[in-house]
Amino acid sequence: MNAFRTGFALWPLASLHLPSFLLSNKIHSDSDEGDGSIKYTISGEGAGTIFLIDELTGDIHATERLDREQKTFYTLRAQARDRQTDRLLEPESEFVIKVQDINDSEPRFLGGPYIGSVAELSPIGTSVMQVMASDEDDPTYGSSARVVYSVLEGEQHFTVDSKTGVIRTAVANLDRETQDRYEVVVRATDMAGQLGGLSGSTTVTIVITDVNDNPPRFPQKMYQFSIVESAPVGTLIGCVKAEDSDVGENTDMTYQIKAEEGLGAFRVTTDSDTQEALISVHKPLNFEAQEIHTVVVEALNKFADPRFMDLGTFRDQAIVRVTVLDVDEPPEFRPPDGLMEVQEDALVGAVVGVVTALDPDAANNPVRYAIDSTTNQEQIFDIDPETGAIVTSKLLDRETAGWHNLTVLAMEADNQGQVSRTFLRIRILDVNDNPPELATPYEAAVCEDAKPGQLIQTISVVDRDEPQSGHRFYFTLAPEASGNHHFSLLDIQDNMAAVHTQRPGFNRQEQDLFLLPILVVDSGPPALSSTGTLTIRVCGCDSSGAIQSCNTTAYVVSTSLSPGALIALLVCVLILIVLVLLILTLKRHQKGHLASEEDEDMRDNVIKYNDEGGGEQDTEAYDMSALRSLYGDFRETKEGGEGGSPLPSELLALPQGPPPPELDFSLFRDYISRKVGQADQDPSVPPYDSFQTYAFEGEGSPPASLSSIASRSSGSEQDFAYLGSWGPRFRQLAALYARGRPGEDGGEDS
Incomplete structure (x- = not known):
């Protein structure tokens, strides 16, 4: 202001x-x-x-x-x-x-704890790490914030730059194997280290990292192992391990066989987890050939450091002696497997080939041969047990089986438990024993207005034979087609032939079908032939050449329906056929049931009347057992009251003897009502038509009865004399029962 x-x-x-x-x-x-x-x-x-x-x-x-x-x-x-x-x-x-500053804050190491590392055997002055102290005093005023560094402990191995705080090695012989870490105390003093300055300190941990400066060393110079001669390839014999004072990946080693007496019979690999040398069988061993093998195994560092690598010191060797133990071995095939060939027309007993096996032991026991039955189930081949000769035991057919795989067994004659196997493949060589045939029953169509030279059909051939030089077929019209002037056959030199028209125009009214015999001959030897027939139909075509219709033939060319539509149409037709067959089966079953009942009693049309017309001509029958059951139930009801048993399932014969003096028709009416009620209450039982069709109308019905029973005279052909003394009563009962249908003649419904 x-x-x-x-x-x-x-x-x-x-x-x-x-x-x-x-x-x-x-x-x-x-x-x-x-x-x-x-x-x-x-x-x-x-x-x-x-x-x-x-x-x-x-x-x-x-x-x-x-x-x-x-x-x-x-x-x-x-x-x-x-x-x-x-x-x-x-x-x-x-x-x-x-506010003017004074030196009231000591230096502080804010980045701690400090941990650094340096490789062993590093040269003097190698930088390890940098430490830094901070002073809160004003760096622009005096020397209050000027810090210098010094080593309080560990100065014999490390130094620190007084200005930058960089720690360096003070000696060149740091050895991790002797001491792998150091604790160094570093001090920071302000006022540029002058008297009266404040100071602070920190401890720095320096880890000595490993370098690959130690070679692998075997703890002993010789190892001994033993293995039986029958041990399969890959069998582990033993393990050896070299030791290394280094750590981490510097202890990773690789092993190799430096020298061996045995021509590569053994193999050495390195276990990456344990760093052991795994010695295993690399080739089959043979006690009779060599009993003791001497192997020199060498260990090398996997990650050698060029600064310390010395070919004379950074690898080590050990001698491994392997003793092969003798065992009784099975025979050995020579050669162990093979391929044999035989013509398919070979005679029974023809020799296909010979297998040979020898006993590898010094005893050289005799060998016997056999064929594994599981590979020769049809017993097409046999083998001589002493010579090993394989012969045919049946006629061969290459078209049925072109290859046969056999397992041949060889065993010692005195010890059949010593068995060895070899797999043998037998190829059946082809002979020309099948004639060529047309690939399919060819059918073709030709338009009525076809022109000469028009392609009708291309024909190919199949032949079950398989000649080594390949197929070659020749086509020509069969001799019986020598008078043919309508079509020609052309061999197109690719084992195929083409049929062309030879004359202009056809008339399907005169002839709508041609059968063209074609002769096909193969190249042999010997040459075989066959004759096939090409069916050619004459059809009407539109102006574009599309077939419209063929005379009286079933030849159809679909140009408008897709394959999916044709399949759907076929499925519909099949469904209709199944439905029709099902309906016919049900009707046949129903008629058979009715016919069986009619055979029992031809007069059951007394109680069945399903329509109003027909009169005396109505002969449709119904089950007479309903009325017979009615009598039995009626009798039980008469004797036992309302608690009578249900209708029996079997037919009951009408009783013989004198009738009761008088029938109580009220019971008959009650019986019908009771049965109708039972049927209505039970949903699992179908309606009982014999009672539901005819109701008890009672006396005095205004309309006349529609039943033919009431209209018949006593002299009609419907005679009830066979009922004996029950005849008159039964006529009354039948007439009463058939007087009218419920709902049609004014009677009451049951």
């Missing part, structure tokens, strides 16, 4: 170690005459708390210690007011109080 003395706003105030209420500086107005009429005030950061001002003199005091590391400056505003009126005498002025 212009009225205040300039420069006051930039005066330094105090440092952290100044006591409270220390007079630091003052503000003063040019208009202040010293009479006390002006009052000085301040506002802003810390005004009234940290900083106080003398209203009369303008002196500013600090009330507490200040810390530059917490706040480096304060911004305040100063006012000069009239003490009486509190009016501003000068414009408000802003000033900054800066």
